[in-house]
Amino acid sequence: MRADRTTFHDSVLAVLVAAVSVVLFLGRDGGRLEPPGLFAGRAPDAVGVTLVLLMCVPVAVRRRWPLAGLCASLVSATLLSALGYGVGLAGVAVVVLLYAVASYRGLAAALGGLLLSLVVYGVGAAAGPLTTTRWSDHVAVLVVLVAVWGGGRSLRLRRAYLEELRDRAARLERARAADTRAARAEERTRIARELHDVVAHHVSVMTVQAAAARKVLATDPESASEALSAIESTGRTAMAEMRDIVGVLRADARAELTPQPGLRDLPALVEQMREAGLSTTLSVEGAARRVPAGVDLAAYRLVQEGLTNSLRHAGAGARSEVTVRHGRDELEVRVEDDGLGAAASPRRPGHGLVGIRERVALYGGILTIGPKAGGGFKVRARFPLKDGQ
Template identity: 70%
Template sequence: MRIDRARLHDTVLAGVVAAVSVTLYALYDPLRLPAGGLRPADGIGLALVAVSGVPVAWRRRRPLAALCAALVPETLLAVAGYGAGVPGLAGLVLLYSVASHRGLATALGGLLATLSAYTAGAVAGPARAVAWTDHVVAAVVVTAVWGAGRSLRLRRAYLAELRERAARLERAHAADTRAARAEERSRIARELHDVVAHHVSVMIVQAAAARRVLASDPELAGEALSAIEHTGRTAMAEMRTIVGVLRTDARAERGPQPGVQDLPALVEQMREAGLPARLLVEGEPRPLPAGVDLAAYRLVQEGLTNSLRHAGAGAGAVVTVRHRPDELDVRVQDDGAGTAEPPAGPGHGLVGIRERVALYGGILSIGPRPGGGFEVRARFPLKDDQ
């Protein structure tokens, strides 16, 4: 059976308050002044003093009700003319409990009830040789006890607010961390797709070409196999660089990311894979933001890969890069006989390209050309100070 420690402590405190009140009441009897009109200690007085301490056992569960219950015997003691060594000890303990465990309205109600009970006892009791300063001191003591209880409650509320604020900040930090991780995973997924889709597509085309000429032209088939090996090694190197950021036990060796300056090598690789492609650069090249530079390269890579896979035999592609003062215009056009309409469910490559272009405020257009073929075009805005 589990013991309620708070209830046990309050019960023990009630016994202590009752015992102390009875002891002080009995010790106060020899100091009585006969002219004061105070009744001598007797069984009734001792009973009332002892009963006043019993409600302390409920000081946390029902503090206001316990205070009112304790004020009844204390008021009867004052009205009947009994004295006590420490008048209202139980009432002071319960008033403190009301102020420290309940809201402001309830606490003010407890203070008003205590002052009213004291006033009623002072007015209705027998005449005593008590100066008005004694009543002022009693009122100050009651108010000070109430104020101490309120201060404790306000401190508890302040500490609770600090804990809640710290918990909110921790939850917000955890949410930001999860969002950052999700964004990083999405970025890595886009990079992996771009690398794998491009190189695997090139390898498939080269393997098909090698298979067709294997019997008739072994030397040409060997060149295709060498190109497949080179493409595979390149893909593996790029994948190691990307996957390296996921490692937690060591830093990834990260080389420079590809950009617009690497487009000639990309176009040459596509020509070797069997797609007649050429690169046109217009305007004066200028340093580009790293993100825009990589996004432009990936767009061309994805566009050429799609042309290689879907344009058909004999189709060619043109990559055009226009450097303008306020924007970078990149387009990939082919003259193949691919689908007349863009696929209804775009793959991860086009989704990744859309995300990249949108991330840097660009405008992306993907679709068939009026004269035949397909076009992928993006326009990235540039600032003057870049």
């Protein structure tokens, strides 16, 4: 559609240039319609009109074949000069085509078109009726040709610059879209890990407590009531954490965003596991110091997943021990139990341990998961800490 419009516009321009050139060519009388001595020649006739038309017609294809059109127009101009007619206003066609060559073709073609125009004009000026023209007129024509060529080159360079800007903007937009997709995928993975950690831990605790309440419901209603209260409290905690996560996912500014859990919350987590029936102890070695927020959360989730794993698989009467050791350049976290072990109760790594592995790897840590030599199961992670952390 755009090509059709440009062809139509060029055709209209060619018709206008040809009509004005023919009218002035037919209406001149001994050169009185032209500057003294400039392009004046023999009286107009059919041959002269035909050459003027052939000189102007290539303007219609100035964008599609500018160099070929310029050559064709220069041939007609040469014949007009050689036969003594004079070029007259039809020379505008040469100017238009030279501008088109400079603005729509490469530097080599543009220089070739300029050189060809100057040579043809020089030959015509030396051999034709232009010998009577003043030198100032020749200089003015040469200046016009060079200025028109320079204007065409400037337009081409500006067009190339704008095209480069558009390409760069498109590349930046594609890169931004790719970064956005990667960030969304990473955020979805992070939220999936958070939801799994919250749901798996609290649901496991609630399941164990519900089973204990069912067993003692008839014989010890007071203990069953305490277990049901613990289930209610655990459920409320799970709902609060899930509400916070979903609130972030929905970008709800009204959501109550509590701080992410960390090592400071381990005593409460251990107490919760005791209430669920898993004998758990917590040991902290070394001088506690502030660790990065991401490592803090990863360590807490590792302990949470390890204790949940022990609660589900270690068996009745098992004991679990959580150890946090603050080293000079690393943080070590261990969760060990003396339960049934991998032989009696196979523990297939689920999404929780996979998520823990991703968390530890994200911060350059080393994770060890597997059965203990003397029975039981262990989860151990070492997080490197930089100086000043």
